[in-house]
Amino acid sequence: MTIQSSLKRLSGGLLISLLVSQGALATTAAAPAAAPVSYGVGTDTFHPVRAQHGMVASVDATATAVGVKILQQGGNAVDAAVAVGYALAVTHPQAGNLGGGGFMLLRTASGHTTSIDFREMAPVRASRNMFLDAAGNADSKKSLTSPLASGVPGTVAGFALANKEYGTLPLSQLIKPALDLARNGIVVNDSLADDLTVYGKEVLSGHANSRAIFFKADGTPYRQGEKLVQRNLAHSLELISRQGPDAFYKGKIADEIAGEMEQHGGLIAKSDLANYRAIERKPVGGTYRGYQVFSMPPPSSGGVHIVQILNILENFDLAKMGFGSADAMQVMAEAEKYAYADRSQYLGDPDFVKVPLQALTSKAYAKSLAQQIDVAKARPSSEIKPGKLAPYESDQTTHFSVVDKDGNAVAVTYTLNTNFGSGIVAGNSGILLNNEMDDFSAKPGTPNVYGLVGGEANAVQPYKRPLSSMSPTIVVKDGKTWLVTGSPGGSRIITTVLQLVVNSIDFGMNVAEATNAPRFHHQWLPDQLRVEKGFSPDTLKLLTEKGQNVKVMSTMGSSQSIMLAPNGMRYGASDPRSIDDLTAGY
């Protein structure tokens, strides 16, 4: 198919990526093959955790232990995932939450793949220009740290839907470990202590309710090794355990949230909470060198662009180029630019805007983009579409993966958005509220906290869900679940997950190697190839010579992945970029 004809398939206008002139052709004639699969043999550089039956990978060792125990008690992967999700709300309040939202991707042992969208929703009183200041400029304080920053939380509804449709144990049994941790206290680990020190003052200390939980009487935040009891959160968990999600959306907790909003100028009303629904959606599907790839559909952009980028990469022989080669990095970075350019224009909540899903994930469109990629020369982002540059900032979200003894698999990414969300705890609920409204585009062309720009499709509207990059992903080999993965990292989630897939399929890495390998990222704007430490200076020099604006910056992502071998063994890896995380199984 030609560029012109693939263009016509796109409803709603021209894809901006195609407005640039055609570059040097770089595609190969025969379809390049995948590398031989590796699960972690003795001679490998890094070794995954192994288990025979069930496995959990999460950012927090206590939460992982909760999940493994549920599996051992006979719960399935969905049961364990819900228990881990509740536990993280207590042990990892930077991102684990009841006051945020996210996505669950699941594939049953029998091969049914589905997803649950529990992304936050704008309250009914939200409006297009609500985050602009008097001069008409986007005001990130409003969208990040004010009571206006919060969307209607989805986590409690999402876990309840997952439990009802796919779980086997009663919700109360899955909440119990979290309830005990909140009531009896957790020992503050390094990760929480570090984040309380760095972000606590800035995000939490201005709010009396939050201070009362995370700061001691002397005004300092809890430190590593100290005991943190969360009584109010325990009470909220008990209410949900007894009354189900109605406690959160219609009962006492709804009163606390709406009361907090009313008192401090937020918009979430009781009716917004009562109107919230988690939604089961058909995952985005694609293929890559003979593997099937399933990931999160809109309102996440993750699945669409992972499939789109993989489709582009299929036209190049990455295995032959080799991991960490300037050519492989060049091709991947260029493909990423085109995808993120499309993201800014076409992606939004599918219940409000028509997302050209088929077109964006078509092999023909990908081929037309591949033909524009020049292995020797980077195309400046300004030639793809002009935009403003934005700095990166620190951030927090969390992902966990679960596989049970029968082979059911669950990948969950959920978040408050940035560390501790808006920093505001709703009344006496003990529940931190998200600042997910910042993921809307406050003003077309103005970057959000991740430097992502967006337009009309992602403008604020009542009851709309902000566009996300969260990408819980499952790769299937020969009809069987093979890789379960996902990561936090804001805009870098898409490229982190992409690299997990490419490292495993093209470079034949086992799951630990695929996790540990240094990462890189291009998001079109800013026009910058962000790389972690660990790549050869020779490679970086070659990339600079190709025209890439290379910047060595801090680490990206915190993936939590499980790979399943045909003989039934489970291999898992938590990301060495995080501390206190754990993959464990039995």
Ligand code: DON
């Ligand atoms: O939904 C999104 O794309 C962002 N709110 C995710 C935030 C995130 O990953 C922060 N983490 N590191």
